[in-house]
Amino acid sequence: MQIFKVGGAVRDRLLGLPVTDIDWVVVGATADEMLAKGYRPVGADFPVFLHPKTGEEYALARTERKSGRGYGGFTFHASPDVTLEEDLIRRDLTINAMAEDDQQNLTDPYHGQRDLEARILRHVSPAFAEDPLRVLRVARFAARYAGLGFTVATETLELMRQLSESGELQALTAERSWKEISRALMEDQPQVFIQVLRDCGALKELMPEVDALFGVPQPEAHHPEIDSGIHTLSVLEQAALHQQPLTVRWACLLHDLGKGLTPEEEWPRHIAHEHTGLKLIKAVNERFKAPKDCQELALLVGQYHTHGHRALELKASTLLELLQSFDVYRRPQRFEEFVVACEMDARGRKGLEQRSYPQADYLRGAASVARGVAVQPLLEKGFKGPELGEALKRERLKALKAYKENR
CATH class of the missing domain: 1.10.110.30 (Hydrophobic Seed Protein)
Structure with a gap:
């Protein structure tokens, strides 16, 4: 039985990067031998075992043969006579097809180290x-x-x-x-x-909906990069630079899908793209079964990102409707993610990456004002049920009007 460290752990060590996950391959062993040494089996399709102390994954060296469509369409063969080189050749990239023993002696039959250097x-x-x-x-x-x-x-x-x-x-x-x-x-x-x-x-x-954005122009005055697809890539780049969470990055990728539906004769303007894009965002969400928080934010950002950009011009009543749409009273984090997605959208424009975005603090302030309206005084006045909701709405609107006037 020989044990080798394989894949990403070898690659990242050679690159001088932190090694997080370690995968091991075992050559010359049977499943029974692994069980006898206390390893716990976890692989349904092929023999993978957890180390009795570290919990790390140890897989028996194996070969594979295509037997059907898709990711799962393979037949695996694991036995003591499968060599390390035979195991490594089934891997995807040369830089992932290297192995090393406990003395860090490298086995590199497919020139992964050379490709790392190149x-x-x-x-x-x-x-x-x-x-x-x-x-x-x-x-x-x-x-x-x-x-x-x-x-x-x-x-x-x-x-x-x-x-x-x-x-x-x-x-x-x-x-x-x-x-x-x-x-x-x-x-x-x-x-x-x-x-x-x-x-x-x-x-x-x-994602044909995203692909369709490339080659679609936008007004140069607002978008110096012109191309809608290039803009989407830039917005995603900004989201990563600002270390935004997955929800925001997913929303950034999908926010402008409606522009891919604009008839050519209307280019470079994209009137109501926020609304035409919603069915496309929904389709992409469902196709990949994205988590609920990603789906919700993508739809909300798609629908309201232009509201975000025009926040300083919005009437108090429109501002209130926006806040209500996000349920800022019970889900403040979702509105915060909307605000930063709008900021990434604004920064994802050629030459405007460093421009300030005052709308962000304005929207945060508006949300804070609306949340600050107390319910207790209205209860003391005898409001309840739907009447309480309407009274609360009136007070929030009054507070937002005052907020706008004092800015």
Whole structure:
């Protein structure tokens, strides 16, 4: 029995990055031997075991063969005669197909270290094209390591393009796709993830609504970058730079989908794109079964982001309606995420990344004023039920009018 550290732990150590998750592969062992040593089995499809003390995952060396469509369409074979090289060749990228023993002696049959030094993401073997999930994984790695200068190898991008055109991406489950998408959006440069997907034709297959934004112009006076797709990438970039949570990043990606529906004769204006985009945002939300908080914020930002930008001009009554729509009294955090999404949208414009956004503090102040209206005096006046709600609304409106006048 030989045990090797494999994959990301080896890659990140060689890059000088912190190692978080460690995967191990066991060569020359049987499942019974692992059980005898106290390892606990967890793999349903192939033999994976948890270490009796550390809880880390140890997988028996295995080979795989394509047997059906999609991510799950594989038959695995694990036995003591499977070599380390045979196990490593089934991995996605050369930089993930290295192993080291307990003395840090490197096993690198597919030149992963060379590609690390050249800053290239390259597939290990033609079998890469058998797993459609790898298109998303490579784009995610591109987003993670873009800051270090990594790019996708031309021949790997071509394989990704073939996979995108094959229809195999449609076999991915919503859960698997969302896991990769959500992880990619939380990388340092999530806009690179979207760009790589677009470069290989996968964006058109997975999110045609986002892909449709590229080539659609906006008024240059407001959007010096002009292209709606480029703007979306810039907004996502700003969200990452400002370390926003997943909910905000997802909303930033989807906020302008309505612009992809504007008839060409109306370009570069996009009247009512906030409303036309809602059905598209809903469709993308449902396609990937995004978590409820991501879905809700994306729809609200899509519908109201232009309200956010015009906050200083809004009538007190419109401002109150906006606050009510977000239920700022019970869900203050959701409104805060809306405010920062609007700010990222404003900053995601060429040359305007550093411009101040006074609307943010104005909206926060308005929410604070509305929340500050006390209910008790109204109860003491005898208001109850629907009448109490109306009275509370009147008092909040009065408070917001005063807030506007004093700004």
